[in-house]
Amino acid sequence: MNERVIRGRVDQSGALVSADAPLLRLQQRAGAGLGKPLALPHLARLVALSQRLLHDISRPLYAADDHSDIHALVRITPDADGASIEISDWRAHAVTPPHMPPVADEATLGDGWAWECDPQLRLVALGAAGNAPDVPAGWEGRSLSELFELQPDADGRFPVLRALARQSRFDGQIVRAADATMTLSGEALFDAAGRFTGFRGFAAVTDVAPSAVPKAAAAFADPAFGSLPLSDPKFGRRIDGALRGPLSRIIATAETISGQFDGPIRADYARYAGDIAHAGRHLLGLVDDLADLQNIERPGFKAARDDIDLGDLARRAVGLLGMKAEEKGIRISAPSTDDRMPATGEFRRVLQVLLNLLGNAIRYSPNDSQIWIRVDRDGDRAMVTVADQGQGIDAEQQAKVFEKFERLGRTDSGGSGLGLYIARRLARAMDGDLTVDSAPGQGARFTLSLPARDEE
């Protein structure tokens, strides 16, 4: 019998507004948190019942998280503002053995590396299974994110870091190691005292890249770039791959520190780590730009000719960057849903251009200002214009703003100086153009024009 009483409080809407650590942890493992509706179905039903009856109720409580079943006694006391929860005799029963390694079937484990790490993500075990590449020497005690180059998922997140914060299982973390792409999955480990002791999992090989450099030449060439000349298109792809991994690792590690997943640290250190992650993302953006640059400067580069609607694309861009604008109190006046402007161009490339224009407008607009996006048609040209209330660009600067690496003397970490150059190249590759109209103190108007399309 555990004598400790775990307390919590829900408001009238059924949202958990305060909770002792075990209850909060359970709520978080169920995918919610403070200020969110109770995510434990049985408890939520009991709270609702108590509130409806306006009467105290005491019942057994059954809940489960991803590694244990929990049995307890709960007492709920409703009042005018919500209800108080008191849980006693909290008993957790493991549903999976928390200590021992899973004894896997050799046939089903496949090719990959079995691994285990401690709560600080330091590797304590690494072994190859099947026909996986040999594990690297000196892995002992190294950070998981150092050995495996963590790749963000489609949402830009790292499943393993999220799992670390939640102390829960994860899968689908794409990583690169030993010239191979692997998919990392793992189970959270807990000891008999309920303490998180790390992760144990498997890195399944999903793709083995051919060795970048023949072994005989390896001693004489940089392992990332070999002896490729700068003009070789492969060089760009290699530099992209060579930079993307370490940068992803820097961002992942900095975010781990900034998010204080491993425990509390001084606030200024956490901020520094946040700055490092920010700078890393900036560099990653530069790598993206460079990859784009090389792609569009390739002889014969041609964009696809999709049937697009500039009004729709403008609204999508606003949807993607609206939060960023809100942070600065900037209002965006976007085309209404009735504003259609059929055109021809490659959907994702046009969106990329619009995101660049809108991103610049937000970045260089003063707080609490306004940005307008308008669509229009002039003969056979369909146009979308992004106008801001920033400091504007004089005529001399307008001539240079579309040049490579031109940042008009700015030295902040805002951009690479490639965005507008790439945007104009893309516009022209789609038989369109990108122009600017501005004057100092009067903001800037960037207009993307594309071949108009007559709808049937």
Add this chain to the structure above:
Amino acid sequence: MSESLSFPGIEPPSPALSARLGELADYFAAPAAGRLTEEQRALSLGIARRLVADVAARIDPGVDSAGLWADWLRSGVPSAARLASICFARAEEHRWRTLSAERTVPAPLTHELDEEDPGVEAVGPMTAREQAYLTLRIADRRRFDAYGQPKLAIADLDSEIFRAVLHDVAAWQLAAVSIDTGRAMDLGGAVRTAVEQQSDAPGMTAAAIAYHDAVGDALPDAARAAIAAHDWPALIALAAGAQRRVYADMALAFVTAETAALPSLLAPLQIDRDALAPLEASLAMLPSRAVSDGHGSAAEAGR
């Protein structure tokens, strides 16, 4: 066992007959003693097989270790007596830990998140104790293969046993490959290199002593915490380190100890009797323990 195990007139006795007679003679010698269960037999045999494969790979990564083992299963495993004790010790430790983990009811998640918890302390350089614990955990995980099966780490082997197994494997390899002077010299060189490199990673005993020394005055607290967490490798390591004993020997002492003998076994850890309760309960639930009560823990096995 010292007497002839064959019947007069049957010469030579078949290996199967000899084995049966040996088993029967052992039974006659101690009829009340518990016998190996199939699980214990299979675990020990698997550990021996993985050890032989690991040793063979040290000599020649291309060696046909499956063929080697199949041959030895037919003709008998060389150095059987030496291997039996270390494989059995590892198997029993594994069996205990597995069963303990399966039956563990984690303490309530009440364990206050804001309580001191070495696992989630602020980021900073590792203390000597944390480093020693990490090294211990790495050494422990070396005793599992990639599939989670128990094995013996080469670094944990007694050097004489390692050398004997190396020679046995080399002899098999030489016979399998054919008589070739150059090949024999290569194998000899490989064996010498393997012997020299046996301790290229710290084994459990060294890690245990280092952990014990790093814990220092906090030994009783560390031992109590290990028992509460059912962190049996850490507890065995502390006990082995305190008595400067080989980790595997201490592990075997744990799993073969009578309940009444545990306090004296753990006396150097300076923990009170009450703190031993989870350990006693965990060992008591392990069936077929080879406890030194002469009855093979028969009473406990039935639980």
